[in-house]
Amino acid sequence: xxxxxxxxxxxxxxxxxxxxxxxxPTTKILLQPYNFLRLHEVVQMSVxxxxxVLIPFFVVREITNxxxxxxxxxxxxxxxxxVLGIYFYATGNGLHEVSxxxxxxxxxxxxxxxxxxxxFFFNDYYTGNIYYFIGGTMMVVAGxxxxxxxxxxxxxxxxxxxxxxxxxxxALAIFAYAAFDVVLVGLIYSVILMIVSxxxxxxxxxxxxxxxxxxxxxxxxxxxxxxxxxxxFH
Numbered sequence: 001x002x003x004x005x006x007x008x009x010x011x012x013x014x015x016x017x018x019x020x021x022x023x024x025p026t027t028k029i030l031l032q033p034y035n036f037l038r039l040h041e042v043v044q045m046s047v048x049x050x051x052x053v054l055i056p057f058f059v060v061r062e063i064t065n066x067x068x069x070x071x072x073x074x075x076x077x078x079x080x081x082x083v084l085g086i087y088f089y090a091t092g093n094g095l096h097e098v099s100x101x102x103x104x105x106x107x108x109x110x111x112x113x114x115x116x117x118x119x120f121f122f123n124d125y126y127t128g129n130i131y132y133f134i135g136g137t138m139m140v141v142a143g144x145x146x147x148x149x150x151x152x153x154x155x156x157x158x159x160x161x162x163x164x165x166x167x168x169x170x171a172l173a174i175f176a177y178a179a180f181d182v183v184l185v186g187l188i189y190s191v192i193l194m195i196v197s198x199x200x201x202x203x204x205x206x207x208x209x210x211x212x213x214x215x216x217x218x219x220x221x222x223x224x225x226x227x228x229x230x231x232x233f234h
Contacts, residue, residue, distance in 0.1 A: 001159070001162060003062050004062050004063070004153065004163075004212055005159055005212075007059050008163055008166035008167070008170075008216060009166055010055050011055050011166065011170055012169040012170055014048065014051045015169070015170055017048055017051075018173070022040070026040040027039075027040040037101055045097055049090070053086055056143060059213065060079070060082060060142075060143055060146060063146055063147045063152065063153075064150070065152055067079075068150075069150045070146075072149070075149055079146070081138050081141070081142040082138065082139055084135075085136070085137070085142060086139060087135065089131075089132055089139060091131050091135070092127075092128050092132025092133070092135055096128025096132060097128075099124035100124045102120045102124075103120035106120070107120060125181075126183065129181075129185040133185060133188075133189035140217060144197060144213060147213045148204065148211065151207075151210040153210060155215075156209075160209065160212075163215065166216065167216045167219035167220040167223070168219070168220075168223060171219070171220045171221070171223035171224035172224070173224070174220060174221060174224025174225065174228070175225075175228050178190040178224060178225060178229075187225075190221055190224055190225040190228060193217070193221045193225075194222050194226075197220075
């Protein structure tokens, strides 16, 4: 299995770990002093979200031939977009996690009243998620365009099958966010990336084996988004 498929596999593993952790006892363990956070938020921000930044970084390293592509002008600006995306992604996640803790620990999340609790709700579901998904969009789009600048792979049938399997697994995470979240921010994000990735895939469809990241991303967001739309608006 080549390095890119290993990274796709690690991405699949990371979303499985994120899901398992959200339903684990860490959501009940308050940290001292002052019950300042749950163990859940610390694990998410320190370990799991870090993985979801490191993996795309190494994907970019692979598709740019150890960053060779970013020495060109267009490659440089796309890599800068990727780096800025990491900033927004991490900022949004941090705001979301802390606001989620405050909302669930100090308010009745099922019956939100008062200015403070409504602010926690807004920062949890809107401000944090909007920053998070803006950053995610920047990271994904930068990676896709970097691959399109200078493709360096050609997947055989076995490699393609592995990437499709990983895309289907990751699509489950996209589906969960887009279909079941309280607000529509995740759905809007997935629709945007489905459209962008489909547009890029159409432009390279005759040589799609040379563009495994574009193909993988198109399958991921198409499956996850279409399923979410069916659930949301059936």
